[in-house]
Every structure is written in structure tokens, then in C-alpha cells.
Amino acid sequence: MKISRRAAAIQPSPTLAITAKAKAMVAQGIDVVSFGAGEPDFDTPEHVKDAAVAAIGAGFTKYTATPGIPELRRAIAAKHERENGLKYEESEIIATVGAKHALYNAFQALVDEGDEVIVVAPYWVSYPDMVKLAGGQPVIVETRVEDGFVPSPDAIRAALTDRTVAVVLNSPSNPTGAVWSREALAGIARVLEGHSCTIITDDIYEHLIYTGEKFINILNVAPQLRDRTLVVNGLSKSFSMTGWRIGWAAGPKPLIAAMQKIQDQSTSNLTSFVQKAAIAALTGGNACVERMRVKFDERRQYVQKRFAAMPGVECAPIGGAFYAFADVRALCPKHYKGQAVGSDTRLAEILLEDFLVAVVPGAPFGAPGFMRLSFATSMEQLEKGLDRIESFVQALS
Numbered sequence: 409m410k411i412s413r414r415a416a417a418i419q420p421s422p423t424l425a426i427t428a429k430a431k432a433m434v435a436q437g438i439d440v441v442s443f444g445a446g447e448p449d450f451d452t453p454e455h456v457k458d459a460a461v462a463a464i465g466a467g468f469t470k471y472t473a474t475p476g477i478p479e480l481r482r483a484i485a486a487k488h489e490r491e492n493g494l495k496y497e498e499s500e501i502i503a504t505v506g507a508k509h510a511l512y513n514a515f516q517a518l519v520d521e522g523d524e525v526i527v528v529a530p531y532w533v534s535y536p537d538m539v540k541l542a543g544g545q546p547v548i549v550e551t552r553v554e555d556g557f558v559p560s561p562d563a564i565r566a567a568l569t570d571r572t573v574a575v576v577l578n579s580p581s582n583p584t585g586a587v588w589s590r591e592a593l594a595g596i597a598r599v600l601e602g603h604s605c606t607i608i609t610d611d612i613y614e615h616l617i618y619t620g621e622k623f624i625n626i627l628n629v630a631p632q633l634r635d636r637t638l639v640v641n642g643l644s645k646s647f648s649m650t651g652w653r654i655g656w657a658a659g660p661k662p663l664i665a666a667m668q669k670i671q672d673q674s675t676s677n678l679t680s681f682v683q684k685a686a687i688a689a690l691t692g693g694n695a696c697v698e699r700m701r702v703k704f705d706e707r708r709q710y711v712q713k714r715f716a717a718m719p720g721v722e723c724a725p726i727g728g729a730f731y732a733f734a735d736v737r738a739l740c741p742k743h744y745k746g747q748a749v750g751s752d753t754r755l756a757e758i759l760l761e762d763f764l765v766a767v768v769p770g771a772p773f774g775a776p777g778f779m780r781l782s783f784a785t786s787m788e789q790l791e792k793g794l795d796r797i798e799s800f801v802q803a804l805s
């Protein structure tokens with residue numbers, strides 16, 4: 409069978425693959441601790457579930473308008489005005505099947521064969537492959553742990569060419585947990601003002617910040633970029649709704665209209681009764697989100713404390729999201745069972761196979777020598793898994 413070049417050129421998601429392998433081991437009765445998935449362990453809030461059940465009961469189970477029902481788009485617009493100080497009309501908003509879908513449609517709408525998209529490394533694994541699926545070329549801007557994984561304006565400037573059609577910003581970041589400061593965003597904005605590319609700001613971890621800072625994105629420091637900035641967000645992480653698949657994009661009308669055409673010809677609307685649940689989440693206040701954030705914060709502090717006590721593991725302060733991105737470069741030359749560990753990929757393999765802990769190696773995030781641990785799991789699991797990682801570190805010679 410002929411498989412397209414596009415499909416052949418991309419990789420399966422490594423985070424989903426590791427999570428699937430860990431789940432398969434658990435299904436065989438093996439006691440694996442999984443730190444792989446970027447998925448809160450909390451249940452979806454009751455009032456949100458109730459709204460979906462009521463919608464199904466009321467027969468709200470048919471197609472809707474592709475970008476979502478007007479009531480949902482109004483709720484998204486109200487959220488942006490209330491929480492982010494950004495005003496959008498209904499026609500500037502499209503609701504999608506998760507934030508991933510919004511990003512996918514955005515790249516399909518923006519990128520032609522050979523166009524370049526700037527992606528900041530370490531990056532969320534899907535950005536480069538989504539760019540490639542649209543025929544584009546991801547251009548990677550490296551950041552350093554010493555700089556808190558925040559890109560310098562000069563590095564962005566150096567990556568911009570006349571083929572650059574978009575740049576992707578993600579703060580708080582997956583996988584690093586970095587929260588970009590106002591100054592950092594202002595510096596990047598100044599560089600981008602001198603170019604015509606579209607800016608995509610992926611704000612999915614907006615509500616998960618532990619530094620006490622208020623969330624801001626590039627439009628809060630450079631509102632003049634509004635006409636070419638697409639804001640992507642969703643409820644997966646903040647309201648623990650990963651399986652519901654609800655996200656959205658807000659931005660310039662021509663881009664939203666292009667994304668809508670693509671969505672018209674692919675998925676159509678996101679699930680009708682999920683839209684009602686999303687309205688309940690967006691209009692019901694954020695007390696439940698804050699309760700989850702406080703729990704994540706306790707876990708974050710615990711993970712940082714445990715890593716700080718492990719020789720050879722360096723974990724920079726985690727500002728947001730729910731990932732620890734630990735530098736394990738010092739462990740790679742060490743020996744395990746008589747052989748050098750060698751790489752983060754091998755390290756993750758040993759951890760899973762011999763110590764029954766699933767972490768994601770740094771390489772697929774564009775950061776070899778690191779490992780990502782999701783702390784969106786219970787304290788008991790964290791204690792057990794970190795004890796096992798510690799045993800691994802002690803077993804190295």
C-alpha cells in the first residue's frame with residue numbers, strides 16, 4: 409500500500425507511545441508508575457459533567473455550526489475579556505476538538521510548501537510535526553536551561569527569514585514549565601514587529617502558574633500585534649477535561665475563516681453536548697481550577713525537593729504547567745549493569761523496564777539529555793515513582 413510522504417515524514421507522538429506502553433504493562437499486572445501523560449488526574453468538575461448529561465437528556469445531540477454554537481463563542485469571548493483583557497467578536501473565534509485541533513487547523517491555514525515556522529525548543533512534541541504535515545519547515549530556536557528556557561529576542565531575530573510565516577509561543581511551557589516574563593515577551597514582540605509573520609500563542613497552561621505572577625501573553629504587552637496573533641486555548645488542562653476534546657482559537661477574522669473552511673471539510677463541529685459542558689466551565693467560575701492548581705503546586709514542590717537531593721539530576725525551578733524537565737546529562741556517561749547509559753532515551757528505557765517508572769526522554773522535545781516527568785498524578789504515585797528513580801540513580805556507577 410502506498411503511504412503518503414506527509415504521513416511517512418512524521419513521528420508517532422512519543423508521549424502517547426510511552427503512556428500506551430506503561431498502560432499495557434499495567435494491564436499485564438505490572439506495577440508501573442506513569443509520569444508520562446500530560447493529563448491531570450482529577451475528575452472533571454461536577455457542574456461541567458452535569459451540563460453535558462443535561463444536554464444529552466434534552467436531545468442536544470445533532471450537528472451544530474462548525475465553529476461552535478454562538479452561546480459557546482460568546483462564553484469564550486467573555487472569558488478572554490474578563491481574564492485576559494482581550495476583546496473578540498464571535499466571528500473571531502472558532503471552537504475546536506481540543507487545542508491540538510486548533511493548532512493543526514492554524515498550520516493548515518497558514519503554511520504552504522516550503523514555508524518556515526519558528527518553534528522554540530524544548531518544544532511540545534506536536535508543533536514540528538504539525539508544521540511538517542502542512543508542508544512546512546520547522547525552524548528551531550534553542551533555549552538554555554541557564555536562561556530559564558526563555559528565548560532571547562536575538563535568537564528569534566536570527567531565525568526569521570522571508571519564508572517565515574509563523575512563530576509559536578508557549579508559556580507556561582510544555583515541557584519546561586518556563587513562564588516567560590513581561591520583559592521577555594516585550595523583547596520578542598519588538599523583534600516580531602519588524603516582520604509580518606503570524607504569531608501563535610498557545611496559552612493552554614494559562615491557569616497553572618506557581619510563581620504568583622498573573623498570566624500574560626504577547627498581546628498583553630504588544631496589543632498592536634492583535635491583527636496577526638492567534639490565541640489558542642482550551643479546557644483540557646485547566647478543567648481536567650482532556651478526554652472531552654474542547655479547545656479554541658481567537659484571532660483575526662481571515663485566519664479564523666480559513667480555519668473554519670478546513671474544519672468544515674474535516675471534522676465539522678466539536679461534539680454538540682461537549683459545547684454545553686464547555687459553557688458551564690467557562691461561566692461557572694474558576695474555584696475548581698484554583699483548587700487543582702494548589703494541589704499541583706504541592707506536588708511541584710515535592711518533586712523539586714526530591715530531585716534536588718539526587719546527585720546528577722538538575723531540575724530548574726518550575727514556574728508553571730505540570731512538568732518537571734530534569735537535566736540528566738550528568739547521568740548519561742555513568743554505567744548501569746556494566747554499560748554506559750549513553751542517552752536520555754536509553755535512560756527512560758531502563759527506568760521503565762527495570763525500575764517500572766515511565767518518563768519521557770528529552771530528545772523528542774528537542775532537548776537530548778533531559779527527561780520530562782508529569783506531576784499531574786497523586787502524591788502516593790509521586791513518592792513511589794521518585795523512590796524508584798532514586799534507586800536507579802544509586803545503582804549507577
Ligand SMILES: Cc1ncc(COP(=O)(O)O)c(C=O)c1O
Nearest residue numbers: 446506507508532582642644655
Ligand atoms: C503545549 C500544549 N498545547 C496543546 C496541547 C493540546 O491540548 P488539547 O488536549 O486541548 O488538544 C497540549 C497537550 O498536551 C500541550 O501540552
